[in-house]
Amino acid sequence: MPAKRRVKARKQPLQHRSRETVAVILEAAARVLEARGLEGYNTNAVAERGGISVGSVYQYFPNKDALTLALIARFEDELLEKVRDAFAASEGKSLTAALKLLVRAQIEVHAARAGLNRILETEEDRLRPTSSDSSASGELKALVRALLERHRSEIGKPVDGDAIEDVIVISRAMVDHALQKDLSRAAASRRVLRAIEGYLHRP
Amino acid sequence: MPAKRRVKARKQPLQHRSRETVAVILEAAARVLEARGLEGYNTNAVAERGGISVGSVYQYFPNKDALTLALIARFEDELLEKVRDAFAASEGKSLTAALKLLVRAQIEVHAARAGLNRILETEEDRLRPTSSDSSASGELKALVRALLERHRSEIGKPVDGDAIEDVIVISRAMVDHALQKDLSRAAASRRVLRAIEGYLHRP
């Protein structure tokens, strides 16, 4: 079946090119958002920045919001990946050490593009039909839960769903705040960690 | 870089009629923001909602952003007022009781118009020249500091500026989150309080 093969053979590179174009668009969108904020963020600017045509943007994203959502997803994926790594690396370590790794992961992801990520967070509110948790957020919770479970004894009491959520909320807010104040990663890390440990060790 | 826009009020509402109109405009703006979000928030809609003409909006606010900032200021004032009350009422009470009052105050202000206030918070980022603390935020810090100072002994360690900030950041984030999840005020209060006390009592 050479025909079939041909199609596939031809499609591969095409799919490859598509993936590439999507990546280009996303990166262009990210840069526009970073450089000009929400106000200067528009599809024409994204296309120009990406060196492609607006038409192409609409080839891959049905509308602007979809593009923004893809950006949000990309950000969540990056976060998840780092958090997974942190989780893996924290195996066998103390609670404090584990949390430090977790916090570091978050700071890492945000610090890379603090301005961008803050914007994406606010756009998330607008674009996600209230409270519909993305699967990414689900996995994040699961990872944090697993990490905390490992140290159940050190914490001294069970960690319920609410506590997980709170830890995430608190650390997200603290990381945002620390980065907005231009703290060094070390200082930011220390301060966020302090907040989380405080929360976990509450009487 | 366009010339900086005037963003302060255009004319003092000295006359009675004027003061009234300003109030009408602010309330209309708030309602539009609540009902249609940032996307449906435009000066014509505000005027219509307020039953006045666009011209009148521009009689008192040089541009849309100035109007939004006035809304933010109004929100901050409301918060401050409640926090001042809470501070006064907490005189002679235990730390926990005092914090409960503080948290309640915040929840009260937010809960009244949760959607609106969340939007205003994100707009603040965009509209306020980075990190230029409003005087309102200064007073808020002072109040929280005073409240904590009263219980220095219960906390067991001195509360520095960073700690004050962190308490504010954490409670704001927790309140937002709780309200977004539609928790009852009691539940929200309990949960936020837990986070703050945890933070303060950290080892």
Added chain:
Amino acid sequence: MPAKRRVKARKQPLQHRSRETVAVILEAAARVLEARGLEGYNTNAVAERGGISVGSVYQYFPNKDALTLALIARFEDELLEKVRDAFAASEGKSLTAALKLLVRAQIEVHAARAGLNRILETEEDRLRPTSSDSSASGELKALVRALLERHRSEIGKPVDGDAIEDVIVISRAMVDHALQKDLSRAAASRRVLRAIEGYLHRP
């Protein structure tokens, strides 16, 4: 003082379609200006008149003033072209004959669209940073100088830069005036010529 506005063309009309659209816009602008004057001259009207959309106007001109300037430039180009022709055609003729050709050229250009051109002249004052001579005006002076130089002997005295300017100023004013009074071209020509020759032969 607002930031200076971009006032140059936004994008070169490289494509064929583009060039055509630019021409359509310019002609539509001219017609609107002619038919309704400065007061009725607005970008929406221009678009409508041109049978295109406002967006298209802004695709090629960053703002209304830029469009007006393009119209002025077009007018200057037309004038220059005619004057160049007159200069060429006057080779070997008498001073009077040469001047007659020059004056005719000016009348021709103005008469074609007297109302329009008068408006453009007043707009020029407003739009061109005071006294910054356009290159067109430079070439016009050069042509008039060359034409006069050819007849140095007939004039009897050297023609300095001021004289050139004066000749241009006088003939422009006279042409405007003559056309506004609806004189025939012949009559206008005679009268303008009389003024210029008088000036040149002054004792």
Added chain:
Amino acid sequence: MPAKRRVKARKQPLQHRSRETVAVILEAAARVLEARGLEGYNTNAVAERGGISVGSVYQYFPNKDALTLALIARFEDELLEKVRDAFAASEGKSLTAALKLLVRAQIEVHAARAGLNRILETEEDRLRPTSSDSSASGELKALVRALLERHRSEIGKPVDGDAIEDVIVISRAMVDHALQKDLSRAAASRRVLRAIEGYLHRP
């Protein structure tokens, strides 16, 4: 008839005050036009500049154009007055001396507020139903004619209506041009005079 008298007595001061207010408005309008050009010229600005209310402006002028026309008339009156003086003072002098006085008068009036007057001239085009000569322009012509008639012999040929008009057109254009180039009054005078004498002595 004391009643009648009373009314009159009361009216006098009122009329006086009215005249004063009108003057205030006109001067305010002039200043706004000078300072901000046609673009910044609006009734609210005029009122503010004059320290009165918009309502008052409309008490004395039915609309903005009427105000502008009054300004134009004021300008024409000033010119006429100076020209009348020049005419009177030139009695018994040579043609050149007389023309010099005439030119000086024009320059004087324009130089006082060059920017303003240029604007008024262009507005005149727009506001005066084409070619309807104002009586002021009629008197100006009459004065110039009278002045030239006195020197019929020196000119050597009769001066017809067209010539009068031309002299006026030429000198107006030259004065405008000279002032726009910021020439000193002496230089401007010399240059304008040269043009006019050239015209009059043409063969």
Added chain:
DNA sequence: TATGAATGAGGGTTCATTCAT
């Protein structure tokens, strides 16, 4: 599929004019 010109609804802002006080 890519291109980019074209579309046009939408939204910010101004300002001549009115009118209740």
Added chain:
DNA sequence: CATGAATGAACCCTCATTCAT
């Protein structure tokens, strides 16, 4: 008459989206 708040039509300009090439 004076005041000045209010009005709202008008106008400039942007940008998400479409579609002919």
